[in-house]
Amino acid sequence: MRRNVGTKVLGVLAAALLAFFIQGIARNSAVQWRVVGSYLFSGPILTGVLRTLLITAVAIVIAIVLGVLLANMRLSRNRVLQAVNGIYVWFFRSIPLLVLLIIAYNFSLLYAHLSLGVPFGPAFVSFTTTHVFTALTAAIITFGLQQAAYTSEVIRAAIMSVPPGQVEAAETLGMTYWGAMRRIVLPQAARVALPPVANETINLCKSTALVAFISVPDLLYSVQEVYSANFKVLPLLVVATIWYTVIVSVMSLAQWWLERSMRIDRRVATIAVTAEVLR
């Protein structure tokens, strides 16, 4: 009883503090809400939002595909594959994201030309690095490769959570290793991997703000461009904040929805109810 009163008092206090804080920002004239409103849906900002989403989406897809490959290398009995995986994860976890990003941006200093051809033999096509490797591709590849080092560990844990009997059953039915991986193991591993991978996607989305350092016009960079011209720094940072919050909220909702639709017992319950109704 007494504990109950205590929590209620704390709750009221917390709510009051929150209201006070929100009111403080809402009525702060430095924010200039009218300016915020006028830029929130303006062209350059929306393009920036889309570019942030693009980098996040492509990078996480690269990370998941590469992560599945890396996880399988680590789980393989082949020592060489294990070692390659180990070196990859070690390398990409060792370097700060920002450093990696700047190196990728200056990739042309490392290799001036990129060619497609026979190793040590003739090249079929050759590109000037700076033409193919724009700042945007450099950013996407950097985020994808680095995220893969982390995501592969999540995927490895998820794969290990699937009982070995599942693979054995698949093998006795004549499935190949990758057939069993794709049809039997990964669908079951996905349920385990989804919450941490969603978490990483949200984290990645916010990390993409670093691309402002290599002048990729993402959300943050677009905002900076505007305020460096009109000096309305705070209102434009509020615009960026609002958009990042919206993006992350939508991602969280998507995660909730995905998790719900992946829960087998839930799906079964829905089917059973539908069957009852139809009867």
Added chain:
Amino acid sequence: MSAPVLEAWNISKRFGSEYAVRGVSLTVEAGTAVCILGPSGSGKTTFIRCLNHLEEPDEGYVFIEGEPLGFTRRGDVFQQVSRRELPRQRRKLGMVFQQFNLFDHMTALENVTEAPCKVLRRPKAEAHAAGMALLERVGLADRAHHYPRELSGGQQQRVAIARALAMEPRLLLCDEPTSALDPEMVHEVLQVLGSLVAEGMTMVTVTHEVGFAREVAERFVFMEGGVVVEEGDARNLTTTGVTEERTRSFLAKVL
């Protein structure tokens, strides 16, 4: 005369330096059923898993209808097959596991149709019809759209049998198919297996059900310590019918 469905030559399997199976051979002719009995730790499960290379034998060969499993024959030379070829060879062997190992994310019907669709590339409608017929066969047509977790152990095992049969195997390997079941469900599974043998299915079963072995199988193999102690006519599986003392004392304990 055609080659036996299964011929295992001198199979040995070590874990570390310990032999789990040492020099076991077995021949199974088409349409016959063999039961492997023995105390736990006798190597019978390891042996049956060697038969489809879930465990790769350290020594010895398994021949399926004369074809060496895991190898191709070039004259007198055996050449190890690729990882793609082994699955193709394995299709001739179905397997039923102690823990059922149904695919948890698929319904009973999807479990049965998965391999025909994805491995044999059968058209969906055809695989579906065949799958329903198989579920009917094991008495579970009304559970086709249920997930494994909604089925009892006995029902899951019967779905697992239907799943193995969907690949039309030449031989069914059963590794303690009733050991994980509650006593009242043992019967329904043994009944399905018995009727398969009656219809001419070739089968190798590791089991503790001596009554089942006596009734359904032609031959029994008794293993202990990784070797075959005795083999003979399954009808002789009584304390007075067997010849070896170790077989007799085992039977005295389980009968």
